Amino acid sequence: MLTEKANAICLLEVLKEYSDAEHILPMREIIGKMQSLYGIKIDRRTVYGAVALLIEIGYDISIYEDNGVGYYLRSRELEQSEVLLLTDAVYSFPFIPAKQTEQLVQKLQKQLSVHQRKRYRYLTISRQDRKTDNRQVFWNIEQLDEAIAQKKKVRLGYLHYGLDKKQHETKTYTLSPYEMVYMNERYYLICVPDHAPNTRLYRIDRMADIRILDEPRSEKSAQKQEAQDAVYAFVGAPERVVLHCDRAVLDDVLDRFGTDIQIFERDEQTFTAVLTTPPRGVRFWALQYLSFVEVAEPAWLRQEIIEVLKVNHYLT
Known part of the structure; x- marks a missing residue:
């Protein structure tokens, strides 16, 4: 009572x-x-x-x-506009499984009155198939956070899709974890794997059965800035990259590479962008903008793109 x-x-x-x-x-x-x-x-x-x-x-x-x-x-911990923003974000994040998406949305809406919640009853996941089916995601984040705090290595299974459209554990890795970062709509772990001495990014929603080891992590520091500068999660030593671009893609260039890059006018229709970034990801990005972007430097990257174009399946 x-x-x-x-x-x-x-x-x-x-x-x-x-x-x-x-x-x-x-x-x-x-x-x-x-x-x-x-x-x-x-x-x-x-x-x-x-x-x-x-x-x-x-x-x-x-x-x-x-x-x-x-x-x-009169006021709440989260205002209605903030709940709407966070609700949209939770629905759009593909690394959050569908069931946990609904649970998170319900918790967010508890910040509102029952009357305000009615405005959200028609919201739903627009692309169910983009949501991961790995239900360990939040547990993964907790385990990795603990391992990073303790400066310990982790061992985990890594998942890949099979032709049955289901994820299967295909490899086991032992990693030294340093930090978690969100980019390209995915959560990644910045780490150095035992089998390779370089900084890598591994998707957290692809991890399963994480186990924190007693072994201390390698103190060869992962290159945080290198990871943050990565394009499409391709890491590597940053290099000077020069792009000749059509003005039609200026917004796309700045959205992808940020406003700290150098921009020079070439003529009324084109501009040159100069940036310093791991170049492997630039190749992937530039191939999507073939009609609008030309890689001028470095020469080896330009040649790689030329070789890719030579084996274009649409031209064979």
Whole structure:
């Protein structure tokens, strides 16, 4: 049985769940909901005291004297626009499994009143097939975070799709983990694997059965900046890259490589972009913009693209 000490807590829950600026609770509704939801018989004077206590400890509550109607929670930990933004993000992140997506969205919507939640009832996952089916993702993040904090190596299985469109464990890696980073709509682990002495990025949603080892991680530091500069998660030593581009793709160039790169006008239709980045990813990116982008430097990268074009299946 709830005691009088629960009055303020239960009242706060009523205000969170049922009140907002468009749905102000009159005193009679508050008294009714306290009775029906929590079995608490409460009078007006007790409501006044509970509201005063909540305001005193920092809750922003509009009272009858402010609005002439009743009471509502004026501000929340997350505002409606923030919940919408985060909800859209959770739906769009492909590394979050569908079931956990729905669970996260429900938790976010608990920050709103029941009336505000109705505006989100038609939101859904637009591309179910883009969501990972690896349900260990959040557990993976917890394990990796613990390993990084302890500076320990991890051993894990790595998943790849088979022709049956299901993920299967194809390899086992032992890695020295350093940091987790989000890029290209995916979560990656910045690490140095035992089998290769260079910085690598491995997708966290492709990991399974992570085990933290007693062995301390290699203290050959992973190149954080190198990983952050990676294009499409291709890492490597940064090099100077020169691109000749059509002005039609200026937005795309700056979206991909950032505004710190150098931009020079060539003529009315084209510009030159100079950047320093691991070049392997640039090859992948430039091949998608063949009609608009020409790689001028480095020479070896330009030649690699030429060789790729020679084996273009559409021209054979």
